Amino acid sequence: MIDIRPATVDDVPALAALRWEFRAGRATATEDRSAFLARCAEWMRTALIGDWRAWVAVDGDRAGGVRGESDAIVGHVWLCAIGKIPNPSGQRERQAYISNFYVRPTARGGLGRRLLQQAIDWADANGVEYALLTPTPRSRGLYGRHGFHVSEDWLIRPVRGKGL
Numbered sequence: 001m002i003d004i005r006p007a008t009v010d011d012v013p014a015l016a017a018l019r020w021e022f023r024a025g026r027a028t029a030t031e032d033r034s035a036f037l038a039r040c041a042e043w044m045r046t047a048l049i050g051d052w053r054a055w056v057a058v059d060g061d062r063a064g065g066v067r068g069e070s071d072a073i074v075g076h077v078w079l080c081a082i083g084k085i086p087n088p089s090g091q092r093e094r095q096a097y098i099s100n101f102y103v104r105p106t107a108r109g110g111l112g113r114r115l116l117q118q119a120i121d122w123a124d125a126n127g128v129e130y131a132l133l134t135p136t137p138r139s140r141g142l143y144g145r146h147g148f149h150v151s152e153d154w155l156i157r158p159v160r161g162k163g164l
């Protein structure tokens with residue numbers, strides 16, 4: 001059985017490994033795997049005690065009761081709460097950026113929907129006005145079924161300064 005729960009810093013090594021699996025599977029990595037895992041884990045530890053939160057899907061058959069065991073975490077979704085400047089007119093005062101949404105190929109088929117719903121439920125309960133994300137062509141249907149649509153309210157501008 002696969003359960004979904006909030007991620008903790010104990011999960012970070014597994015989450016960094018899953019990030020590598022997700023992103024290095026899409027484009028050729030220019031960074032060495034172990035260097036990336038160390039850098040990503042450091043970032044995730046800081047993020048999870050800051051404005052980010054994540055939910056993980058844990059395969060009970062693989063978990064053996066050991067939290068953070070990398071094989072047991074088969075999917076995740078991340079959300080960053082972005083504060084708005086306070087308004088005196090009763091508006092919700094956060095946006096939520098949803099990212100790093102990934103389910104291992106062998107666990108796909110209903111799990112993505114369950115993970116995404118966790119992020120949406122958190123946003124609903126925590127003063128979020130809009131949840132934002134960038135879809136892939138393949139994932140648009142899933143997002144559409146969860147109420148995401150193309151907005152006319154936002155303008156975006158790519159920023160390409162020098163360096164990272």
Ligand SMILES: CC(C)(COP(=O)(O)OP(=O)(O)OC[C@H]1O[C@@H](n2cnc3c(N)ncnc32)[C@H](O)[C@@H]1OP(=O)(O)O)[C@@H](O)C(=O)NCCC(=O)NCCS
Pocket residue numbers: 101102103104107108109110111112113114134135136138139140141142143
């Ligand atoms: C997106 C993803 C997390 C969904 O998990 P899932 O368990 O497959 O999702 P569900 O079974 O609950 O929902 C099925 C929907 O997911 C989307 N989906 C399915 N496979 C997908 C894939 N390989 N890539 C992107 N989206 C996919 C489709 O919208 C699908 O609906 P459809 O069958 O009507 O087209 C998972 O497929 C995945 O990790 N894909 C690769 C990473 C990715 O594309 N992440 C999203 C980037 S915006």
